[in-house]
Amino acid sequence: MVPSSPLPASPAPRPAFARWMGTTNQITRTFLAAGAIPDLINVAGGLPDPDVYPTERMAEIARRAVxxxxxxxxxxxxxxxxxxxxxxxxxxxxxxxxxxxxxxxxxxxxxxxxxxxxxxxxxxxxxxxxxxxxxxxxxxxxxxxxxxxxxxxxxxxxxxxxxxxxxxxxxxxxxxxxxxxxxxxxxxxxxxxxxxxxxxxxxxxxxxxxxxxxxxxxxxxxxxxxxxxxxxxxxxxxxxxxxxxxxxxxxxxxxxxxxxxxxxxxxxxxxxxxxxxxxxxxxxxxxxxxxxxxxGLIEAIRPAVVALYRARRDALCAALEAHLSAWFTWEVPVGGMFVWATAKDPGLDTDALLPHALKAGICYAPSSVFDASGANRRGMRINFTLNRPERLDEGMRRLGLAVAALRGAA
Amino acid sequence: MVPSSPLPASPAPRPAFARWMGTTNQITRTFLAAGAIPDLINVAGGLPDPDVYPTERMAEIARRAVxxxxxxxxxxxxxxxxxxxxxxxxxxxxxxxxxxxxxxxxxxxxxxxxxxxxxxxxxxxxxxxxxxxxxxxxxxxxxxxxxxxxxxxxxxxxxxxxxxxxxxxxxxxxxxxxxxxxxxxxxxxxxxxxxxxxxxxxxxxxxxxxxxxxxxxxxxxxxxxxxxxxxxxxxxxxxxxxxxxxxxxxxxxxxxxxxxxxxxxxxxxxxxxxxxxxxxxxxxxxxxxxxxxxxGLIEAIRPAVVALYRARRDALCAALEAHLSAWFTWEVPVGGMFVWATAKDPGLDTDALLPHALKAGICYAPSSVFDASGANRRGMRINFTLNRPERLDEGMRRLGLAVAALRGAA
CATH class of the missing domain: 3.40.640.10 (Type I PLP-dependent aspartate aminotransferase-like (Major domain))
Incomplete structure (x- = not known):
């Protein structure tokens, strides 16, 4: 049995983490860390609008469940x-x-x-x-x-x-x-x-x-x-x-x-x-x-949720048209939470754009994170369910400024 | 594009599951399936007594959380x-x-x-x-x-x-x-x-x-x-x-x-x-x-929970003494949920005992499932927190009958 000798304060090097841990991309961390930026408009995630949660009914359901x-x-x-x-x-x-x-x-x-x-x-x-x-x-x-x-x-x-x-x-x-x-x-x-x-x-x-x-x-x-x-x-x-x-x-x-x-x-x-x-x-x-x-709670709230998100999809597409149509193309989605925008110029790198976007106060999800190889750098995913129409418009305006800044920096 | 031809009703063989899926042991399935046996006394799991749950306070906590x-x-x-x-x-x-x-x-x-x-x-x-x-x-x-x-x-x-x-x-x-x-x-x-x-x-x-x-x-x-x-x-x-x-x-x-x-x-x-x-x-x-x-809910319920489980540990050890001391040894644990019993006879195989135990209406966890190689066949884990003292006594009595049946069959 080893006696209770003092422990070494600087322990030996530890075994490496599993190999896959080295394969995650840096850009993911950048956009996960974006939450701390004040007044940031976040269209990176796939988040619902918290206002659609039926809080009171859910609270009573939770009590009864237990x-x-x-x-x-x-x-x-x-x-x-x-x-x-x-x-x-x-x-x-x-x-x-x-x-x-x-x-x-x-x-x-x-x-x-x-x-x-x-x-x-x-x-x-x-x-x-x-x-x-x-x-x-x-x-x-x-x-x-x-x-x-x-x-x-x-x-x-x-x-x-x-x-x-x-x-x-x-x-x-x-x-x-x-x-x-x-x-x-x-x-x-x-x-x-x-x-x-x-x-x-x-x-x-x-x-x-x-x-x-x-x-x-x-x-x-x-x-x-x-x-x-x-x-x-x-x-x-x-x-x-x-x-x-x-x-x-x-x-x-x-x-x-x-x-x-x-x-x-x-x-x-x-x-x-x-x-x-x-x-x-x-x-x-x-x-x-x-x-x-x-x-029937889910079916009861669905029409309002669908109407809310449809209007926001339209607001986002209008904002894209107003602020970004010179640089990006997109399709109007018939459902879901996202618009996918693709740069007209294959040289416009959405990983490189991201720091400019964060500086301008807007965060999107760049296409590289949706590609196992990370090679796809020409697109971005933009969420429309979380933010109100005026914020979506402001967000796309900021994104336009970010593109101009990237182009100016190049 | 493939035309919408009729689907084959008997599809091709599918790719194998990942290799590790073939390494699980049969005995685990046997004791997971034991739940369906009527009047079974289950000391196999690590389950709390449901009576210790502070249901009313938890229901109110759940409502307020939401x-x-x-x-x-x-x-x-x-x-x-x-x-x-x-x-x-x-x-x-x-x-x-x-x-x-x-x-x-x-x-x-x-x-x-x-x-x-x-x-x-x-x-x-x-x-x-x-x-x-x-x-x-x-x-x-x-x-x-x-x-x-x-x-x-x-x-x-x-x-x-x-x-x-x-x-x-x-x-x-x-x-x-x-x-x-x-x-x-x-x-x-x-x-x-x-x-x-x-x-x-x-x-x-x-x-x-x-x-x-x-x-x-x-x-x-x-x-x-x-x-x-x-x-x-x-x-x-x-x-x-x-x-x-x-x-x-x-x-x-x-x-x-x-x-x-x-x-x-x-x-x-x-x-x-x-x-x-x-x-x-x-x-x-x-x-x-x-x-x-x-x-403070957790601290509030702890003394009663500890007293309840201490009494059940003692009841289980008394039942082991009464019904199984000829065949098994065990230590009285100072905490937790389990007593570990080891057969005095190294030839007493607790995997082989399990079907006899299930027939007698008692289910324990055999030692083989706690060994990556499955080689340890001489012990069993017995839970004392779920069942009342009289059920623990009846369970150990049944286990004694099962041992006698196994010995008789050998």
Whole structure:
């Protein structure tokens, strides 16, 4: 036994952190640190307007959740999630053509955890992901600990070959509804092609759908899992689509309640991964989520939320037109939370623009963070849900000043 | 573009799950499935008695958390956790000799997530863990996706050499207070030796302390991080101990609120891993946790909880004496939730005993699940916090019948 000798005040060098920790990009830290800048207009995040939270009703729901279900809410729950919530999600996300039971549903601690679990179940070190490009930053973050390789898929591009795109990948990843970051709606023919390729090649097809209910124009398109179910309509779902969602954009991100819907064998594998990740999702937040669904609260607030965000999308596009049309192009998204702007001049580097933007009091998410290689430097993601129209206009005015400053500095 | 041809009803074979998924043991599934057996007495889990939950006060705390802090509770929060909760934890876990600030604290979504994050930050594929043996099942689960190798440390064993034990490992892992699964208190000299070895070798020393406040006899021993702080008393903590805890055993597992206390550089690395794991812990549960700490609720309920569990520990040990002393030995634990029983006959296999036990209506956790290699088949972990004394007695009576049945079958 070692005696209790004095400890060395300057300890020995410690073992290195895991290798993947060295692969994160600096620009992410820059924009995460931006919160401290006074009067900053932040269009970098994917944040709801806090005014849409139904605070009073949620407070009462929270009280009742604990008072009426104390054992379920305060104790350990099943790894898969509370049976009543799994049943409610199966009803909500299923249809006669896509009959779902609780065996098709895993409750996750947020959509981010759903991505982490998919990585754990499907990726060996260095495994290949065929991912829609540009790709949601959070998905890249979730999978980085497994050091994957990426095949970039530009969906809806001329000549896109879904079969070739999926062949040999551990899984494919897409955000078909108002893709993060581009806000683009993946077209019906591309959806069909992706699903056919998944059935044909066997490759798992991960559909991430946090924004589907934030639809501002036109009718919704079928989800990938709905298209996949057409292979055997009405049969228990056993296909290759792994469909994930969250209540973060519909009611409140602070609940951290999401889900995965998939074939039962995949749900069982994901459950094993969840067991070692956080054992189970909080019963408190699961019961609140269930009440928000069952009382109709989510549907009750949706029309006002959609109207508010539609007006803000229009305000942002008008502000872009007024202040930035000389330098950027963009498409008007039919849903979601973001406009994707691309520089007309391929030499305009949105990483280089960011310090000027921060100095001018505006923070956006540069395109490099949505690219596993960091090479895409010509675009930016602009959020329109958090800020009021006059702030969006002021933000785009500031961004115009930042572009002028960058050009002057060059 | 692929035309919308009919989907093949029998899709191609899908890519294999990640390799680690094949390494889980069957016995875990057996005891997880035991919940469905009628009148089963379950001493397998580490569950609190639901009667100790302060339901009414928690319900009111939940209501106020949402009503009074809606933006913080319902929106996205900082990855590191709410500043007010980090400050409260720093005050609660620090001391004049171990001054902590929020920069030393990461809020985690349960103690299990803390283990997952440590694995992500410190383990490359196949990395070496020097772990207290036998080891908490959940820690093995959390690290399995990174396919680590294990060096088993039998703490307090004669001739235990902490320096040699830690050398070359990515990190060491110990549950010094009432170890899971053995219930053993790691002695002061061994604690000092582990800490000295960590300072000397640089190896990170992960201290997992979910049970520290469930102390039934005697005075508490200093935590490893407190001993480590003695290298530079009163200085901001920058040492090699990574100390984790949870509110699951103190107030309610359903909150899923835990923490990691460590050097700021380690907290920053863990924060990066948490960002890709669930982005942030629920504001709802964090605010409830903070109120449970700040209102003194946790301290208020502790004496009754400790008295209840002390009586149950004594009841379990009396039942073991009455029904199983011919076949097993055990130590009376001074804290925690478990008694660890070891078969006198090395040929008595507790994996083989389990089906007989389930048939008799009792479920325990066999020693094999607490061993990365699964080789330890001579022990069992018995929980005493969930069941009333008469059920503990009946459970041990049934276990005696099961042993007789196993012996008869042999």
């Amino acid at each position: 008072a009426e279900h104390p054992d379920e809410v305060l104790g350990y729950g099943p790894v898969e999630g509370l049976p009543a919530l799994r049943d409610a999600l199966a009803r909500r996300l299923g249809s006669p053509a896509l009959p779902l039971t609780r065996d098709n549903v895993l409750v996750t601690t947020s959509g981010m955890q759903a991505l982490d679990l998919v990585g754990k179940v499907l990726l060996d070190e260095g495994g290949l992901i065929a991912g829609q490009h540009p790709t949601y930053l959070g998905a890249l973050d979730a999978w980085r600990p497994r050091s994957p390789t990426f095949r970039n898929l530009v969906l809806d591009a001329p000549g896109f070959d879904a079969h070739r795109a999926l062949t040999g990948a551990q899984f494919a990843y897409a955000v078909p509804n108002f893709s993060n970051p581009t806000g683009r709606l993946v077209g019906l023919e591309t959806r069909r092609a992706l699903v056919a390729a998944a059935h044909d090649t066997g490759t798992w097809l991960v559909e991430d759908d946090p924004y589907g209910t934030l639809l501002y124009d036109g009718a919704p398109l079928p989800r990938l899992i709905e298209l996949s179910a057409q292979a055997a309509p009405g049969a228990p779902y056993a296909g290759p689509v792994v469909s994930m969602g969250t209540l973060s954009k519909e009611i409140a991100p602070g609940l951290r309640v999401g889900w995965i819907v998939a074939a039962p064998a995949m749900i069982q594998a994901l459950t094993l991964a969840k067991q070692g990740s956080d054992l189970c999702t909080s019963g408190v937040t699961q019961r609140i989520a269930l009440a928000a669904i069952e009382t | 009503a009074e802090h809606p933006d913080e509770v319902l929106g996205y929060g900082p990855v590191e956790g709410l500043p007010a909760l980090r400050d409260a934890l720093a005050r609660r876990l620090g001391s004049p000799a171990l001054p902590l600030t929020r920069d030393n604290v990461l809020v985690t979504t349960s103690g299990m997530q803390a283990l997952d994050l440590v694995g992500k930050v410190l383990l490359d594929e196949g990395g070496l863990i020097a772990g207290q043996h036998p080891t908490y099942l959940g820690a093995l689960d959390a690290w399995r996706p990174r396919s680590p190798t294990f060096r088993n440390l039998v703490l307090d064993a004669p001739g235990f050499d902490a320096h040699r034990a830690l050398t070359g490992a990515q990190f060491a892992y110990a549950v010094p207070n009432f170890s899971n699964p053995t219930g053993r208190l790691v002695g002061l000299e061994t604690r000092r030796a582990l800490v000295a070895a960590a300072h000397d070798t640089g190896t990170w020393l992960v201290e997992d302390d979910p049970y520290g406040t469930l102390l039934y006899d005697g005075a508490p021993l200093p935590r490893l991080i407190e001993l480590s702080a003695q290298a530079a008393p009163g200085a901001p903590y920058a040492g090699p101990v990574v100390s984790m805890g949870t509110l699951s055993k103190e107030i309610a597992p359903g909150l899923r609120v835990g923490w990691i206390v460590a050097a700021p550089a380690m907290i920053q690395a863990l924060t990066l891993a948490k960002q890709g794991s669930d982005l942030c812990t629920s504001g709802v549960t964090q605010r409830i946790a903070l109120a449970a700490i700040e209102t």
